[in-house]
Every structure is written in structure tokens, then in C-alpha cells.
Amino acid sequence: MRYRTLALLGTLLLVGSGLALAAEKTQPTPPQPAASTPKAKPSGLRIKPVDINSAGRAELMKLPGIGAAEADRIIANRPYLTKSRLVSKKVLELGQYDALRGRIVAVQPPQAVPPKAKS
Secondary structure, eight states, X not given: OHHHHXXXXXXXXXXXXXXXXHHXXXXXXXXXXXXXXXXXXXXXXXXXXXXXXXXXXXXHHTSTTOOHHHHHHHHHTOOXXXXXXXXXXXXXXXXXXXXXXXXXXXXXXXOOOOOOOOO
């Protein structure tokens, strides 16, 4: 009789733990944020691109991969018709340019329009 009681208790224990496991599996668990994933920036905020034709040395040095020497070369070779001229004028290496081409622009100053001659 003792053996049957122990067997019955063991069976109940297994069934009970199986039900508990099944209940745990059916409850959705909230997703945990990955520790290495950077937080997304709010969609309403955009980083203002840096104009390579007018930015100062300090502003240029805030760009990734741009130190004092690169900022001085950018300033010394102005003006740029397009931002890709940084590579064609050999101011930056292609890899450096690729890293920041989405963060820079080459704004052209407005052209002075000569006055029309009176007829």
C-alpha cells in the first residue's frame, strides 16, 4: 500500500508540474530589449547636416572620423560644388567620406544676378 501511495503522489506531482509548465508556456512574455542594440531616436528628430562650405573647425570636428587635421583640410580646399568633391580633391579617404556622407551637405552660395539692361 505504501508503494501505491508513493506512486500516486509521484504521478500527481509530475502531472501538477506539467500543468504548471504548460501554463507558463501559454502566458506571453514581454520582449526584453537587447543590451547591445542602440535605442532608436524619435522619428520627429533629425540631425541637421553640416555644410562643408560654411561650417567652422569645431563643428566639422564633431563629425565622426574628423579630427583637427581633416577639418583644416576641408576648410583649406573650399568651396565644394558637391560633397563628393571631398574625395576627388583628396581631402578625405573614400572610407571616411562613406562614413559621413549622410551627415554633410555642400550648400552653394546664391549667385548674384546682374540687373537687366533697359531697352
